Amino acid sequence: MEAWVRFSAQSQARERLLRAAQYACVLAGAALSRSGSGSGGSSGTLSRLQQLEAHLSLGRKLLRLGGSAEALGGAQRSLHLPDPVLRFCLTLSHLNRALYLACDNVLWAGKTGVLPGLAMEKWSQRSFRYYLFALVVNLSRDAYEIRLLLERAEAARKRSKSPESRAQLQAEGRLQHLRLQLQLQLQLLLQVLRDNPPLLLDLLRNACDLLIPLEKLGLCRSSPAIVGFCGLASSLLSIITILHPWLKLKP
Numbered sequence: 001m002e003a004w005v006r007f008s009a010q011s012q013a014r015e016r017l018l019r020a021a022q023y024a025c026v027l028a029g030a031a032l033s034r035s036g037s038g039s040g041g042s043s044g045t046l047s048r049l050q051q052l053e054a055h056l057s058l059g060r061k062l063l064r065l066g067g068s069a070e071a072l073g074g075a076q077r078s079l080h081l082p083d084p085v086l087r088f089c090l091t092l093s094h095l096n097r098a099l100y101l102a103c104d105n106v107l108w109a110g111k112t113g114v115l116p117g118l119a120m121e122k123w124s125q126r127s128f129r130y131y132l133f134a135l136v137v138n139l140s141r142d143a144y145e146i147r148l149l150l151e152r153a154e155a156a157r158k159r160s161k162s163p164e165s166r167a168q169l170q171a172e173g174r175l176q177h178l179r180l181q182l183q184l185q186l187q188l189l190l191q192v193l194r195d196n197p198p199l200l201l202d203l204l205r206n207a208c209d210l211l212i213p214l215e216k217l218g219l220c221r222s223s224p225a226i227v228g229f230c231g232l233a234s235s236l237l238s239i240i241t242i243l244h245p246w247l248k249l250k251p
Contacts, residue, residue, distance in 0.1 A: 010242065011063050012242065013239070013242050014063055015060050015063040015064060016235055016238045016239050016242065017239070018056050018059050018060045018063070019056075019060055019231065019235040019238075020232055020235035020236060020239065021056050022053050022056040022057055022060065022231070023227075023228045023229075023230075023231030023232040023235060024228070024232050025049045025050075025052050025053040025056065025228075026053060026224055026227060026228030026231065026232075027224075027225060027228030027229055027232055028049055028228075029046055029049040029050060029053070029224065029228075030223065030224040030225035030228055031225065032045060032046050032049070033046060033224075034225070058108070058111055058112070061104055061105070061107060061108035061111070062108060064101055064104055064105070064108075065105055065108065066105075067097075067098075067101040067104075067105075068098040068099075068101040068102045068105070069098075071094045071095070071097040071098035071101060072094070072095075072098045074090075074094040074097075075090075075091050075094035075095050075098065078090035078091045078094060078251070079091055081251060085141075085144050086141065086144070086251065089137050089138075089140055089141035089144065090141065090251065092133075092137045093134050093137040093138050093141070096130045096131075096133040096134035096137065097130075097131075097134045099130040100127050100128075100130035100131045100134060103123055103124075103126050103127035103130060104127050106118065106123050107120065107123050107124060107127060110123065124216070125216075125217065128212075128213040128216045128217050129213070129217065131212075131213045132210075132213035132214065132217065135206055135209055135210050135213065136210075138202070138206045139203070139206050139207070139210065142199065142202055142203045142206060142249075145199055145249075146189070146192060146193075146199065146203075149192040149196065149199075150185075150188055150189065150192055153188045153191065153192055154188060157184075157188070197247055198241075198246070198247050198248060198249040198250070199249055201237050201240065201241060201247055201249070202248075202249040204233075204234075204237060205234045205237040205238060205241075206234075208230040208231070208233045208234035208237070209230070209231075209234045211226065211227060211230045212227060212230065212231055215227055
């Protein structure tokens, strides 16, 4: 109960709940469009779902007002990280997120009438472009973390391997040796991800989110059902990391 109280007290948590509801509406609308026969009842339900989705999206934009300052603060803190790759990736990710949120705030002002005559499509494309850049950098950071953990696991495996097993591997054929190496690398990757839930959740969340700006920018074509599923999945993963802070990838 206390965890839920702390969860609901955070604006980020409320935004994630609205995001989950928004993409649930997208997924339900896609399912209804696919199974509906064009009846008046189905059309009315679909229209209500689309209106609810639009209201949820606007509510999320309201909760994200001022988020650019927080992202800039994160970029300033990441400048002090000792690892140069993490310093570069996290700083660049925070800066792109700050620009994305700034464009999102402008879109909110346009949709609420504060900035009448705003070129909504241009600002929407701009915001999704910054969002895409941030996700690509986040996935690059995940790949870097995985590479470091794989190198440590590989070094530990070599230390524990006996000289007899090494000689046996060298005596086997080249093709079989390559197959065994690929199997070992895959096993190490699965072990690393299983032993590091924060990294696994961050990788899955970023991978799910990546489809959304790609589809919005026209860089890939997917169905609304896939977009809704990916958005809902990434939102639920974010909610899990908020409820259980130890599952959030640090720094």
